[in-house]
Amino acid sequence: MAEPIKLGIIGAGLAVKQLHWPALQRLRANYTFVAVADVDQHKAQEIATLTGAERVYTDYRELLALSAVEAVLLALPIHLTAPITLDAARAGKHVLLEKPPGANLEQARQLKEQLATLPITTLVAENFRYRPNLQQARRILSEGGLGELILLKLHSVSRANTDDPENFAGTPWRHDTQYRGGPILDGGVHHAAALRLLGGEVEWLQAFTKYGGSKLGGTTTITMNLRFRSGALGTYVYSAVCHDEQSSFLGLTLYGSAATLLVDNDALRLSRPGQAPETIPVEADPGYYGEFLNFYQALREGAPVVSTVEQSYRDMELILRGLDSAEQAQVILL
Ligand SMILES: NC(=O)c1ccc[n+]([C@@H]2O[C@H](COP(=O)([O-])OP(=O)(O)OC[C@H]3O[C@@H](n4cnc5c(N)ncnc54)[C@H](O)[C@@H]3O)[C@@H](O)[C@H]2O)c1
Incomplete structure (x- = not known):
């Protein structure tokens, strides 16, 4: 070696x-x-x-x-x-x-x-580019297991604990932010990586944002509509200030013309109309x-x-152009 x-x-x-x-x-x-x-x-x-x-x-x-x-x-x-x-x-x-x-x-x-x-x-x-659950979902998609990809839904809603210094959201630099976007950039780039990994490049986006509600600086909630180059549509919701008992950081579902795939940390759940859902176990590895x-x-x-830096730049672009869309009240062509 x-x-x-x-x-x-x-x-x-x-x-x-x-x-x-x-x-x-x-x-x-x-x-x-x-x-x-x-x-x-x-x-x-x-x-x-x-x-x-x-x-x-x-x-x-x-x-x-x-x-x-x-x-x-x-x-x-x-x-x-x-x-x-x-x-x-x-x-x-x-x-x-x-x-x-x-x-x-x-x-x-x-x-x-x-x-x-x-x-x-x-x-x-x-x-996220190395997570087994996303890699496995990508394989299923590319092998045609869902038919044509029609819609991606990524909803991530959880209230960040800003008071504990041993918690990421408790670090002082995340409160007094010297970067654009606050938690929506910090956490959102992971979501952007997942969306791009599975949906391909985004062509159009349109977003609304909300500030405040937390010690976290910057934008704390975003809703975004996406249209991928493939023609698939996407809906992305991320909030670092609202509590949701059901939500996980990566609440991701892919809807295809033939089947639906729900992506969990340790399993993928594949369902087709009229058939019993299938559970596909995956290693719960954070990557x-x-x-x-x-x-x-x-x-x-x-x-x-x-x-690569190029891929990560494009993840960032998806999130920060979302902020542009909200600030300018415009649909953005990437
Ligand atoms: N991939 C992930 O899942 C993930 C999760 C959390 C954080 N991160 C990333 O990791 C990075 C660090 O985040 P964190 O949560 O560990 O923050 P942190 O505040 O816990 O750690 C940052 C460290 O940098 C030190 N530091 C500050 N200025 C410095 C300087 N000039 N020279 C040397 N050290 C300096 C601080 O003292 C601190 O110990 C960020 O980029 C964040 O986005 C990634």
Whole structure:
């Protein structure tokens, strides 16, 4: 087996501790941890202790100066992702950056263009692109299991807990937002990835938005109508402020001319008129393992990156053009 990737971590907060580390523990042969940087030394030390990294910094530039670091994982407040990704790339490090790749569409577009000129590999940690339930749904669709895709419904309604600092919605940078869209960008890019993965590219959209109702800054609720290039229609609803006992973060149903597919975390439910519904079990994996494995395979085996900056930019575009539609009271052609 090829050498493990010598990784540095910049931003040692909740995503690294709760989401990335459990996946990285399953990839011990693929990664070794050289250093951790966070403006909060305690957080950096905590992740260094977990991962076995021997060096800890409060200034990420010291980590980038280490020749022993060949790649970095960035999990920072959203407004810092693009500038620090660029610093890392210019320092010659491969970058696995958290989503979304910018604080607004223009910044993300510039990052995409600048990265394209540098000889490094980047992967955006959009875990939805690696989720087994979405991959399986995609296979069923492409094999014609639903007939013609007519309608996609993605409804995600849940009240984010903004008071607990160990909860994502409790982090101060999500309250005093320095990026466009607030929770609708932060969480919505995952939904956009799922919609695009299954429905293909969106051609037309029209949205309404609502602000407030939470400590979260920015837009907190959106309703969007979509028309995909294929001709399929979509309805997307996301609220981070309303409580719904029934809702999951990914409440997704695909309606085809021949069958309907409901996508759950651990199973897909296929139903056809006049027939008993069929349950197709899938691994309830959130996709983080897949993204780290893909990054390893891209660097060591030349495998293609699945979750590219370009794809992640287009997810962001879908959400932020939705905000444009609401602000301008217009139907938007993407
Ligand atoms: N893919 C997912 O499912 C998922 C889930 C949650 C968060 N995220 C993403 O992960 C990223 C981080 O989110 P989080 O919830 O872990 O936030 P967090 O606040 O818990 O972590 C961010 C860390 O960055 C540190 N930081 C701030 N400025 C810094 C700087 N200049 N240099 C170094 N460190 C600095 C903070 O001290 C903090 O520890 C965001 O991009 C978010 O969108 C992704």
